Amino acid sequence: MTISIIGIGLIGGSMALTLKEKGFVTTTIGVDNNPVHEQKALELGLVDKVLPLKEAVAQSDIVVLAIPVSACVQLLPAVLDLVDKQVVLDAGSTKQSLINAVKDHPKRKRYVATHPMWGTEYSGPEAAVADGFANKATVICSKEDSDADAVEITEQLYRTLGMHLVYMNAEAHDVHVAYVSHISHITSFALANTVLEKEKAEDAIFELASAGFESTVRLAKSNPAMWVPIFMQNRENVLDVLNEHISQLKKFKACLEKENFAYLQELIEEANKIKKVLNKKS
Amino acid sequence: MTISIIGIGLIGGSMALTLKEKGFVTTTIGVDNNPVHEQKALELGLVDKVLPLKEAVAQSDIVVLAIPVSACVQLLPAVLDLVDKQVVLDAGSTKQSLINAVKDHPKRKRYVATHPMWGTEYSGPEAAVADGFANKATVICSKEDSDADAVEITEQLYRTLGMHLVYMNAEAHDVHVAYVSHISHITSFALANTVLEKEKAEDAIFELASAGFESTVRLAKSNPAMWVPIFMQNRENVLDVLNEHISQLKKFKACLEKENFAYLQELIEEANKIKKVLNKKS
Numbered sequence: 347m348t349i350s351i352i353g354i355g356l357i358g359g360s361m362a363l364t365l366k367e368k369g370f371v372t373t374t375i376g377v378d379n380n381p382v383h384e385q386k387a388l389e390l391g392l393v394d395k396v397l398p399l400k401e402a403v404a405q406s407d408i409v410v411l412a413i414p415v416s417a418c419v420q421l422l423p424a425v426l427d428l429v430d431k432q433v434v435l436d437a438g439s440t441k442q443s444l445i446n447a448v449k450d451h452p453k454r455k456r457y458v459a460t461h462p463m464w465g466t467e468y469s470g471p472e473a474a475v476a477d478g479f480a481n482k483a484t485v486i487c488s489k490e491d492s493d494a495d496a497v498e499i500t501e502q503l504y505r506t507l508g509m510h511l512v513y514m515n516a517e518a519h520d521v522h523v524a525y526v527s528h529i530s531h532i533t534s535f536a537l538a539n540t541v542l543e544k545e546k547a548e549d550a551i552f553e554l555a556s557a558g559f560e561s562t563v564r565l566a567k568s569n570p571a572m573w574v575p576i577f578m579q580n581r582e583n584v585l586d587v588l589n590e591h592i593s594q595l596k597k598f599k600a601c602l603e604k605e606n607f608a609y610l611q612e613l614i615e616e617a618n619k620i621k622k623v624l625n626k627k628s
Numbered sequence: 629m630t631i632s633i634i635g636i637g638l639i640g641g642s643m644a645l646t647l648k649e650k651g652f653v654t655t656t657i658g659v660d661n662n663p664v665h666e667q668k669a670l671e672l673g674l675v676d677k678v679l680p681l682k683e684a685v686a687q688s689d690i691v692v693l694a695i696p697v698s699a700c701v702q703l704l705p706a707v708l709d710l711v712d713k714q715v716v717l718d719a720g721s722t723k724q725s726l727i728n729a730v731k732d733h734p735k736r737k738r739y740v741a742t743h744p745m746w747g748t749e750y751s752g753p754e755a756a757v758a759d760g761f762a763n764k765a766t767v768i769c770s771k772e773d774s775d776a777d778a779v780e781i782t783e784q785l786y787r788t789l790g791m792h793l794v795y796m797n798a799e800a801h802d803v804h805v806a807y808v809s810h811i812s813h814i815t816s817f818a819l820a821n822t823v824l825e826k827e828k829a830e831d832a833i834f835e836l837a838s839a840g841f842e843s844t845v846r847l848a849k850s851n852p853a854m855w856v857p858i859f860m861q862n863r864e865n866v867l868d869v870l871n872e873h874i875s876q877l878k879k880f881k882a883c884l885e886k887e888n889f890a891y892l893q894e895l896i897e898e899a900n901k902i903k904k905v906l907n908k909k910s
Contacts, residue, residue, distance in 0.1 A: 479706065515756070530844040535895060538898075541811075564843055574896065576888055605863070613817060614850075623823075
């Protein structure tokens, strides 16, 4: 099979690399609106060749969109316009806007809405790695709106990446990712800004930043070109979660202000229950 | 040399293990108010023997307190009462309360106030590891209030652990750790509670928790027995930082509410500057 990857960055590049290595596809075609990325992807061996969109789709069995969700909403209908029997899927972090954008498209059933739940704080072709996806979940949304053969190829593709599949509708997906992914990024961005605001005049302090700080602030390196569109598209869910998170922080604040350390202990014991959740996962 | 470690958990156990391995000490003595921990520490080979406090101090050249900061404030004066020429140091995450607690003690100069900036979300003797401290910073506070030989042995000890040394007074230390360590923990606890509050009825969702979520929420597993006393002792600094952090989060909230995505982009670009800081460290 031949696959076209639109957007040869962290996600698209990693996918191309792994699917070729595992023998799921024989040819990988890259499509990118940034010629520097195209060149780099070729140099790094992420794809076999680069082509303009139209030729790429014509030569492919599978087309993957791995671009910011705002660009995806624009491009997906245009890709479906070019499609005959190809399977089209996307890897975006929000799903409702995208599904709405193509709900009346005559080729809608060739499209499978997916979200592989892996990423790092880095971006671009240089950030691509083999096997990053292994043991993570991929969400497939509203599979009943896609052709059965398209869903099946998509499932095989993600299983080849070592991922397990979770099924839900787009609305549920967008709520849940606000909790388990989008809020972590906002927290991390805000934490970085908190520290940078205070410590701007004091270089020496960063000597102290310990492993705990680094792990909570790691996501603050994430690319705004990816994240602003996610927050735009999932605005209402993210706002709900952010309001809840600010309320939770205010409970900690009230404990400190009132020196209510018994309640502080309870809040931390409650938070410790996340252990069970994280253990269940692995 | 012989070292006594009071509190044979994550920090004390890791210290004993590494200092013995590197040949900095020949004998390690454990002291713990929990007999289960004492037994476990012996089984795991973290210490050569366990003794009651008084005998342990009498047989030692160096005494390390690696217990919660509230217990440390109680115990440090009692340990100094037992001291002749021994060097006493602690590994607590707050420094002002502790230094105040012994400021008029006749043996004050045998005590060196230190904070090795390493830890994990785990606790107890089973959590101890060799080499966890390597390449991290240790803060030494107000070294001019300690005997020169005591400071020198302390510096050698931390260098043996592979750490580099940073010097500051206790007040500056407590402000800075509120920013680079304590706030990360509050954020993480509150994030865990945000998600647990919402998702309590939906087990399946945790399938989705991705690497980003795990890294931001990892610290939420941390032990309240350690953290409540830290927040008590560093209450005012932590409150200042928490207020600043809530303000930063409210900026993100305002951007989403007003759909001001240009400002959201700016906030994220600002947060991205943490890259430079984290890179400078390594």
